[in-house]
Amino acid sequence: MIHATVIIAGGGPAGATCARELTKHGIDALILDKQRFPRTKLCAGWITPKVLADLELNPGDYPHRILLYRRLRFYFRGIPVPVPTLQYSIRRREFDDFLLKRAGAPVHQHNVRSIRQSGDGYIIDDTYHCKYLVGAGGTFCPVYRNLFPDAHPRKPERSIVTLEIEFPFQWGDPECRLWFFDNGLPGYSWYVPKQNGYLNIGIGGKIASLKRRGETINAHWQKFLKKLSQKGLINGRQLSPKGHVYHLRGETDVVQKGNAFIIGDAAGLATRDMGEGIGPAIESAQMAAHAITHGGSYTTRAVTRWSTPQILLGKIRWEKRPSLSR
Numbered sequence: 001m002i003h004a005t006v007i008i009a010g011g012g013p014a015g016a017t018c019a020r021e022l023t024k025h026g027i028d029a030l031i032l033d034k035q036r037f038p039r040t041k042l043c044a045g046w047i048t049p050k051v052l053a054d055l056e057l058n059p060g061d062y063p064h065r066i067l068l069y070r071r072l073r074f075y076f077r078g079i080p081v082p083v084p085t086l087q088y089s090i091r092r093r094e095f096d097d098f099l100l101k102r103a104g105a106p107v108h109q110h111n112v113r114s115i116r117q118s119g120d121g122y123i124i125d126d127t128y129h130c131k132y133l134v135g136a137g138g139t140f141c142p143v144y145r146n147l148f149p150d151a152h153p154r155k156p157e158r159s160i161v162t163l164e165i166e167f168p169f170q171w172g173d174p175e176c177r178l179w180f181f182d183n184g185l186p187g188y189s190w191y192v193p194k195q196n197g198y199l200n201i202g203i204g205g206k207i208a209s210l211k212r213r214g215e216t217i218n219a220h221w222q223k224f225l226k227k228l229s230q231k232g233l234i235n236g237r238q239l240s241p242k243g244h245v246y247h248l249r250g251e252t253d254v255v256q257k258g259n260a261f262i263i264g265d266a267a268g269l270a271t272r273d274m275g276e277g278i279g280p281a282i283e284s285a286q287m288a289a290h291a292i293t294h295g296g297s298y299t300t301r302a303v304t305r306w307s308t309p310q311i312l313l314g315k316i317r318w319e320k321r322p323s324l325s326r
Contacts, residue, residue: 002108003129004030006292007122009112009143010136011037011100014264014281017055018134019105021289031103032128033137034111038097042164042244044192044200045090046176047278048310052088054282055099064094065195067174072311075179085311089176089192089200091166112142120259132292133260136285139246141266148262151254157208158248158268160187160275163221163241164202171199173233178274183223186210188274191233201228202241204275217243248272249280249305256298261288267300274307 006022008015011033022029052059059066067089074081100107115133116123122133135143144152177191186209192200203224205217221241228234247268255267263269264281271280283303291298304310 001123001129002030002127004028005130006030006132006134007032007124007128007130008105008134008136009033009124010138010141010264010266011035011107012041012096012136012138012264012281013099013278014266014285015134015136016096016099016103017282017285018136018263018289019103020099021286022292023104025289025293027293029105030128030130031100031105031107032110032112032124033107034109036109037100037107038093040166041092041096042162042166042202042242043092043278044164044190044202045092045095045166045194046190046192046276047088047090047095048276048307049086049088050304050310051279051282054279054286059088062090062098064098065091065198067193067195069174069176071175073175073177075177075182077181078179083311087176087311089194091194091198112137115142115146117258122260131259134288134292135260135262135266136264136281138265139244141262143260144262144266147257147260148254151257152252152262152267154247154268155250157206158250159207159245160204160248160270161207161210161217161243161245162202162204163217163243164200164204165239165241166194166198166200167239168197169199169234170197171233179224179227182227183220184213184215185220186213189220189224191228199234201234201239207245246270246275246277248275249303253299253301255284255300256288256291261291261298263288269300269303271307272305276307279304279307279310 187205189203269280
């Protein structure tokens with residue numbers, strides 16, 4: 001039996017951040033993830049200056065692709081609205097691997113299946129034992145699946161389905177664009193350039209709304225590709241995306257049961273307006289780690305619920321900070 005004080009199921013930004021905070025306090029943490037890093041991760045890869053500040057990460061010291069946006073271009077039902085701000089894009093394949101290595105905790109490639117309580121701790125697949133268990137495995141996190149579905153139900157109206165793709169592309173337009181409710185999509189679509197020749201494009205919509213209308217996310221994807229081609233943004237390329245599901249922030253806040261915690265997308269913390277998940281993942285990871293190290297309770301009530309204020313205030317609030325303005 002392999003023992004650690006804390007086992008974290010999931011090595012993404014939430015799991016890596018939680019592990020880093022724990023190791024800072026001398027608590028041995030072990031990360032389990034079914035994939036080997038670096039690995040491909042579906043995500044637009046947009047991050048805010050607050051994310052970098054929370055991570056104590058200077059953009060100039062980040063060794064991989066990071067692209068600064070001084071303006072975002074929003075479209076509301078086709079009407080363009082340029083928004084001065086200060087935001088960044090990264091590639092999740094690089095970003096997640098960097099955070100995981102920086103965490104300083106051992107990582108085992110293991111697909112968590114069964115979890116059972118043993119005293120005040122947990123046994124995982126009859127192989128691992130821990131006193132504290134943190135679920136950081138995203139929407140289909142095994143910790144959530146085994147321990148939290150009744151206490152923290154996921155409401156269908158907050159479920160989002162996405163289609164997206166990230167690919168090598170020498171984009172000509174470096175501006176990040178976001179379309180809201182375009183062609184009746186109950187959600188938004190995005191065009192996110194990455195530094196040094198990568199591009200991420202995608203769409204996301206509310207599953208319940210699509211079903212009510214008898215629409216499919218695939219049909220909206222084809223409309224989106226046509227729009228990007230007409231604007232000369234993808235040179236008429238036909239692209240085959242992949243999909244995933246996540247959940248917008250709700251009111252339920254049962255994120256701790258005994259010594260078990262759920263953080264990030266496992267707790268359904270994506271922001272309500274733009275479905276941004278990296279910031280809430282980082283915040284909740286640090287809160288869970290604080291509860292473990294200091295013996296307090298863990299709640300996500302203070303985790304960011306809306307992305308728009310951070311965008312609108314991004315330039316004013318963060319650009320004057322020398323460590324974040326490179």
